[in-house]
Amino acid sequence: MDVRAVTLFLALLAVMSGSLVVLAVGSRLIGDRFLFLNLVEPLRLELIAAVATTAALGSLYLSEGAGFEPCRLCWAQRAAMYPLAVILIGAVIDKRFASGRIAASSWLANVVGLVSVVGLGIAVFHRYEQSQGGVGSLCDPAVPCAARWLNHFGFMTIPTMAAIGFATIAVFSLRARTEP
Amino acid sequence: MASQQRSQQRSATGGGGQAPSSEGNQKVLVALALGAVLVLAAVAFFVTRGDGNENDLVQPATVEIVGEALPAMPDVGPIADASNDSAVGTVAPTLIGTNFEGDEIRIEPDGRAKALYFVAHWCPHCQAEVPVVQGLINDGQKPETLDVYAISTAVDSTRGNFPPDVWLDSEEFTPQVLRDDSELTAYNSVGPAGFPFVVYLDADHQVVARSAGTLDAAQMQALWNAAAEG
Numbered sequence: 305m306d307v308r309a310v311t312l313f314l315a316l317l318a319v320m321s322g323s324l325v326v327l328a329v330g331s332r333l334i335g336d337r338f339l340f341l342n343l344v345e346p347l348r349l350e351l352i353a354a355v356a357t358t359a360a361l362g363s364l365y366l367s368e369g370a371g372f373e374p375c376r377l378c379w380a381q382r383a384a385m386y387p388l389a390v391i392l393i394g395a396v397i398d399k400r401f402a403s404g405r406i407a408a409s410s411w412l413a414n415v416v417g418l419v420s421v422v423g424l425g426i427a428v429f430h431r432y433e434q435s436q437g438g439v440g441s442l443c444d445p446a447v448p449c450a451a452r453w454l455n456h457f458g459f460m461t462i463p464t465m466a467a468i469g470f471a472t473i474a475v476f477s478l479r480a481r482t483e484p
Numbered sequence: 485m486a487s488q489q490r491s492q493q494r495s496a497t498g499g500g501g502q503a504p505s506s507e508g509n510q511k512v513l514v515a516l517a518l519g520a521v522l523v524l525a526a527v528a529f530f531v532t533r534g535d536g537n538e539n540d541l542v543q544p545a546t547v548e549i550v551g552e553a554l555p556a557m558p559d560v561g562p563i564a565d566a567s568n569d570s571a572v573g574t575v576a577p578t579l580i581g582t583n584f585e586g587d588e589i590r591i592e593p594d595g596r597a598k599a600l601y602f603v604a605h606w607c608p609h610c611q612a613e614v615p616v617v618q619g620l621i622n623d624g625q626k627p628e629t630l631d632v633y634a635i636s637t638a639v640d641s642t643r644g645n646f647p648p649d650v651w652l653d654s655e656e657f658t659p660q661v662l663r664d665d666s667e668l669t670a671y672n673s674v675g676p677a678g679f680p681f682v683v684y685l686d687a688d689h690q691v692v693a694r695s696a697g698t699l700d701a702a703q704m705q706a707l708w709n710a711a712a713e714g
Binding site for chain 1: 509510513514520521524525527528529531532533608642643644645
């Protein structure tokens with residue numbers, strides 16, 4: 305598989321996911337008048353499970369397939385995203401094939417929301433590290449957190465994609481908690 | 485209380501308390517989502533098809549080193565000079581390689597002071613440093629007796645801002661550029677400590693100072709002047 309094709313695919317998925325976040329937030333601000341988002345609402349658990357799973361598998365591909373060595377901040381984001389993927393897949397299975405009580409429980413939305421917000425914070429900090437650099441800032445040739453392994457469209461680096469993934473999960477779990 | 489109950493009923497991420505949408509609508513939505521993903525995969529495949537590795541053939545090259553490699557730069561902060569670096573005063577190795585056009589570049593004792601910038605195209609700090617270097621040159625701040633070289637190293641076609649020749653061209657970078665090889669032979673010969681890494685040489689090709697990481701224009705100019713003055 306061509307690494308550039310896969311990373312561009314992941315970047316395009318992130319753009320699509322980011323568009324959903326913008327639509328969701330915008331829709332909320334103007335009173336949920338978008339028909340599309342009303343259609344999405346019943347499937348939001350599946351949506352965020354797909355986002356978390358894609359992010360987790362994508363990060364595994366980037367390190368194990370493409371050979372992009374993860375830095376410490378990458379690992380911190382993985383520590384947030386991997387459990388989210390497992391929890392959300394479990395919740396989808398519960399919703400589809402079991403009682404649905406786990407999927408409907410408030411703790412699920414709370415845990416998912418909290419973990420995704422923490423992950424979002426780490427990803428934003430990582431992106432900041434990539435974009436900043438005062439006097440004396442350098443790239444460690446081994447595993448630099450500031451290095452950009454990839455950069456599509458001039459802004460879509462790995463932590464940018466992670467941030468969009470976390471934001472999608474946070475926003476759609478938040479919508480579940482605050483729906484009027 | 486009522487609000488709490490309502491919140492609990494629909495607090496799940498879509499799991500409960502939802503007004504059921506028709507199954508038909510959901511199926512259409514899932515089909516649309518899968519279709520969008522397939523379209524994105526196709527776009528990624530066709531956009532990147534054929535732009536693969538032709539650049540890989542012209543980016544890293546072969547480099548010959550003549551002389552002793554410098555010891556590793558001590559961990560003393562961004563600038564190592566005579567006060568804290570045993571490499572200062574020793575003769576730097578001669579680097580012989582080619583530029584992006586394939587012409588030979590020799591960085592050797594030739595009676596002129598030098599500043600050697602080891603830069604990686606994917607490194608954001610190198611990306612920030614190159615315009616500062618070029619800005620000083622454009623402003624006429626470079627000493628007449630000093631030559632600036634860049635060594636394009638750690639080239640990786642899978643990483644951002646590739647290829648390095650396009651990057652440096654886009655910065656209108658005027659100094660000579662030597663291409664390092666895939667083993668980073670040139671980079672490793674100067675005892676580096678990260679990217680960007682700079683070695684300042686006097687007219688006798690002896691090390692005056694080394695720096696790791698970004699410097700501001702004033703620091704850079706001071707080191708250029710120190711190298712030019714020997």
